[in-house]
Amino acid sequence: MTMPRIMGIVNVTPDSFSDGGMFDGTAAAVEHALMLARQGADILDIGGESTRPGAEPVSLAAERERVIPVIETIRSANPEIQISIDTTKSTIARLAVAAGATMVNDVSAGRTDPDMLGTVSELGVPYVVMHMQGTPGTMQSDPRYIDVVAEVRNFLLERVDAAHSLGIGQVYVDVGIGFGKTYEHNLTLLDNLASFNNIGAGQLLGISRKRFIGTMLGINTPADRDPATAELHAKLLPASVSIIRVHNVELVRKRVTSDK
Numbered sequence: 001m002t003m004p005r006i007m008g009i010v011n012v013t014p015d016s017f018s019d020g021g022m023f024d025g026t027a028a029a030v031e032h033a034l035m036l037a038r039q040g041a042d043i044l045d046i047g048g049e050s051t052r053p054g055a056e057p058v059s060l061a062a063e064r065e066r067v068i069p070v071i072e073t074i075r076s077a078n079p080e081i082q083i084s085i086d087t088t089k090s091t092i093a094r095l096a097v098a099a100g101a102t103m104v105n106d107v108s109a110g111r112t113d114p115d116m117l118g119t120v121s122e123l124g125v126p127y128v129v130m131h132m133q134g135t136p137g138t139m140q141s142d143p144r145y146i147d148v149v150a151e152v153r154n155f156l157l158e159r160v161d162a163a164h165s166l167g168i169g170q171v172y173v174d175v176g177i178g179f180g181k182t183y184e185h186n187l188t189l190l191d192n193l194a195s196f197n198n199i200g201a202g203q204l205l206g207i208s209r210k211r212f213i214g215t216m217l218g219i220n221t222p223a224d225r226d227p228a229t230a231e232l233h234a235k236l237l238p239a240s241v242s243i244i245r246v247h248n249v250e251l252v253r254k255r256v257t258s259d260k
Contacts, residue, residue, distance in 0.1 A: 002240040003256065004233075007043040007084065008036030008249045009208065012066040013050045026069045033074050037081050039250040043103065043243065046070055046096070047086030051107050051179070063092050068099050075100030084128070088112040090119035097123045105204075107132055107179065109159040117166045126170035128204050129159040133180025143180040149192045152176070153199070160200040171200040172242060178210045186212040193239035202242025207232060209247055223247075230255035 012029045033044045048066030049058045071083055084103040085096035090113045093104045102125055109129035110116045120127045131152045133143045145151050156173040163171045173196055175189045196203050207213070208229045209222040219225050226248040233244055234255045246252045 002242070003237075004205075004241050004244045005042040006040060006249055006253055006256075007045050007204070007243050007245040008033070008039075008041030009245060009247050010036070010044055010046045010070070011050070012046065012048045012070055026073060029070045030073045030077070033070070034077055036249045037078055040253040041081070041249045043082040043084050044074065045084040045086050045105055045245060046074075046101070047105075048092075049087065051086075060089055060091055063087065063089065064095060067092065068095050071096055071099040071101055088116070090115040093119055094123065097125055101125070103128065105174075106130070107174075107176070109155075110162065117163055117168065120163070121167040124169075126172060126201065127163055127168050128172045128174055129156060129163065129200075130174035130179065130204075131155050131176040143182055143185065145185060148181070148185045148188050149195060152189065153195060156196065156199050172202050172204045173199045174204045174206060177205070177207050178212060183212050183215050186210075190236065193236065193241060197240060204243040204245060205233075205236070205239075205241045206245040208245060208252075226251050234258070 010029055010033045033046070036044060046067050048063040067085065071085065074081065074083060082103065083101045084105045085093055085101040086105045087093055087096065088106055088108040093116065104120050104125060105128040106116060107130045109131070152175050160171045160173060175196055177186050177189060181189070193203065193205065209225045213225045213228050213232065214220060217228055219228065229246060229248070230252045233252055237256060244252065
């Protein structure tokens with residue numbers, strides 16, 4: 001059983017589904033990020049554009065203004081921490097790596113920006129490709145699959161091959177829980193996570209505070225789903241995913257390491 005690396009979420013946005021506005025500013029975002037690092041985050045994932053259901057895109061200038069000063073300040077304060085930039089824009093990826101980011105996490109898997117794969121290859125950093133049916137604005141409008149596991153797997157295989165063909169060495173895959181999936185689709189994917197571990201460099205899993213947990217347990221407030229998030233990650237350890245992306249680093253780390 002592989003212990004995953006923990007990626008702490010830093011949303012520098014006014015409208016993320018669980019903590020929108022809490023860290024919408026450089027000082028607050030940096031303070032939160034450094035706290036997550038002290039609590040045991042192996043990677044910090046910095047995002048300046050919400051991908052919640054129904055979210056609208058933001059301009060390149062707005063995203064740059066949100067994330068680049070945060071990355072620069074984190075890197076200055078902590079030279080060792082791994083930093084991921086959560087973006088679909090190649091220009092933001094390039095600026096973020098110049099500022100100190102060490103990974104690109106792209107929910108569009110290189111489909112939004114045709115220059116993304118070539119840019120990541122040139123930058124020489126690990127890359128995360130995620131499956132999403134539709135866009136954040138449309139993804140929860142009646143998502144349908146014939147075989148969700150096979151269709152997500154085939155998509156990820158194609159995107160990893162596309163990334164490798166342009167020279168990207170390390171490509172992680174994310175099944176995209178909650179991104180164009182029903183409650184039943186999400187549970188089916190979680191039951192079959194091991195099916196995705198032989199694609200690329202490993203698997204990133206993002207379930208933290210997501211709506212399916214609230215549906216399962218009747219928990220309406222996203223932050224109140226943290227204990228359930230931690231417990232579910234502990235139960236999913238046999239799937240041996242490489243990276244888990246979470247809001248509450250301290251709680252999740254304690255739970256997933258408690259049985260070691």
